[in-house]
Amino acid sequence: MTGYIFRRLLWTIPALWVAATLVWIFMFLIPGDPARVLAGQRADAQVLSLVRAEWGLDQPGPARYARFLGKLIRFDLGTSYAFRQPVAELLLSRLGATFFLALSATLLSVLAGLMLGSLSAARTGTWIDTAATGISTAGIALPTFWVGLMLVLVFASRLRWLPVSGYGDGVVIAGIHFPSAANLVLPSITLAFFSCGFLARVSRASLLEESTQDYARTARSRGVSANGTLLRHVMANAMLPVVTLVGMQFGALLGGAIVTETVFNWPGLGRMIFDAINARDLPLIEGAVLLMTALVLLVNLAVDISYALLDPRVRRG
């Protein structure tokens, strides 16, 4: 197992290099001159050339790429054009906010998705199944920004139960700034809504499939109730595809965080990426995408490891 984890970790290095290179190429090719964004549209040629020289934007593409890679090897993500601060510092300052949001959204989507999926599977063909399917379809279909705005209008503006946006004062424990729980609710629901729909659909299908297997029928024939069979026998086996999906959805969740954090003014990586793209802040975009790629790779590694814990057959190879 240790060897497997080590090999997988080694594979993250080329994966990160590919991600970094792709992002670098896209940012190099897209229109929108970072120097002009920094200096303003009306900047004269002299100001523009000074800004280009200051950030090395006057160098040819291959030289810039080589410099970028050289720094990356030394774990130097460079300095943000817009904030004039080291990218690593900026990313670290925003990582916590995104982590708490992603964590709570993941927990929420897993809990709600499994609950909806289980209800659907246990009551196939009934109104409960129809309602749960409807909710999960809505989760997949409704755009994140719309869901977020509706939640704000109802629960923050109309009912005044929760704050509209922001991180809140929260508490600081061991130097970590936790968000206020009240501020976390709406963005978490918004972000979880999409994943929850997928998880509900997959868990329903998986549970239904497993419940037709021989071991489930045997349990039922031995007098175990339908609910008991579902919870004690079928559920564990049905979890493998669900866990895979949780890992895959983590990437989508980080992508969704860009919209959610913008709507809720959440001071996380997603909003920072949004601002960085608008400012053509290349080092910050590259750093943030690298960090997100690393997170997705690590989460998927954790998912693969969790297979072994969930399923003894995997452990035995």
Add this chain to the structure above:
Amino acid sequence: MVGLRRTAAILIMALAAASCAPQKTAEHVLRYRLKEMYKSLDPMMAGDDNSLVYVYLLFDGLVELVPDTLVPRPALAESWSISPDGLVYTFKLRDGIRFHDGRAITADDVVWSINRAATHPKSGKKSFFPAMAGVTTPDARTVVVTLSHPYDAFLSVLASEAGSVVPKEVYSLPDEGYRTHPVGSGPFKFESSEPGISITMTRFAQHWKTPPPNPIEKIKVSLIESSMTALQEYLTGSLDFTQEIPPGQRRLLMKEHPADFHHWTGMQLFYMGFNHASGPMKQSVLVRRAITHAIDRDFIVRVLQEEKDQAATGVIPPGMLGHLPGQEAPAHDPNMAAALLAQAGYPNGHGLPELTYITNGTEGFILIAERLRADLAAIGITLKIKSMDFPTYMEATAPSRTAGPDADVFKQSFYCDYPDPDNFLTEQFGRLGSANSGKYDNPEFERLLGQARFEPDHARRKEMYESLDRFLTTDAALVPLYWYGKDILLKPDITGFKPSPLGTFGIPWEEMSLNR
């Protein structure tokens, strides 16, 4: 396992307690919303609306403008005199004026700062000083500025960000730390910044202005990208000031929050620009005129802009020298437009290639683009709309492009740097104008512009700019659509508000009271 559960329970309780704790109500703190991060806090580089909000609060110049009338009045200078030929300005500095770091301001600081803005290679304000000949300091409290030509707008230039006085020892540091930690002498001083999240400024107790009763002690600027989120924050009491009302909300807010809602017209123009450097727009004034008559600007203002803005009847905005109050815009007359198009050799648009229009992708601008397309389709012109994000749009319309913008027609807007028609017309339509994206280049216009710039007689200068405005309309150099209206929401317990035609950055927060 028990330990883990206990830790988790404590953590959850702590989070719950924190979330349930009553929110501290900060007294005399103005909670201000801006959409984006500043581009620069250095006054010689700051040019966008966001950056100027900070620059106007953090820096002072020799003079400032009365917010609503834009008449120059003393600031760091307690008085000034102008020589009869309009070439020499002598300023006397106030006693006891200081920078935020406590150092006394001297005449040398003023000279260094003006020279920096006028000549520094990185300065974006060099064009603000078209007639500067020299700056001297006969003594520690006197500054003498000599001009090569009389320039009516010179005091307005000094009142703009270009006239900001900065401490030399800070602003010559090679690490340029002042870009993120500015030191000025304005009514508020920089306190802290969370990059991309918020910026806090506190009242500068040693500022030369006498504070009003219950002054604003602190301004906390929150950067909120979504205008709908910002509006909801305002309505639920978490913000004291917001602008950029989301589409569709204006009339409702005016009705439901009349005490909070403020509106005025600014010195900014929104228009459809033509590519005068290449393509069909360069070749035919008749086609340009046809387009000006095809566009229904009243519909755009009345319906799309919810009557926020004022339909533009010319170029120079209301309140600025040279504005023509009685002038009528080219009428919306599709028949006349079709006739002009036929006269140009394109009956019903036949033979005229498809025109490309570029705009940045803000929702309101897209709606306007669609309306322009419909208006032009009515006379047989096909308009292809290219919507792009702002950095791409900036590059596509960069005034430095020799072939003009990457389109035949384009969305454009211009905010005056200082309230003078020289700035307004030269920058947009002058041959070397820094905002001349359409590459308008008319020798006769250029000649008249040069004459008006340094005309010493105020009344004569006014007439000259009125003629220049008519010149642009006759030559169909652009399709003026509207002069921007400003809508803001401000809590009624904040009093002393004065609108500034320059923009929201011109609001004098240091003169306002927060009665809370």
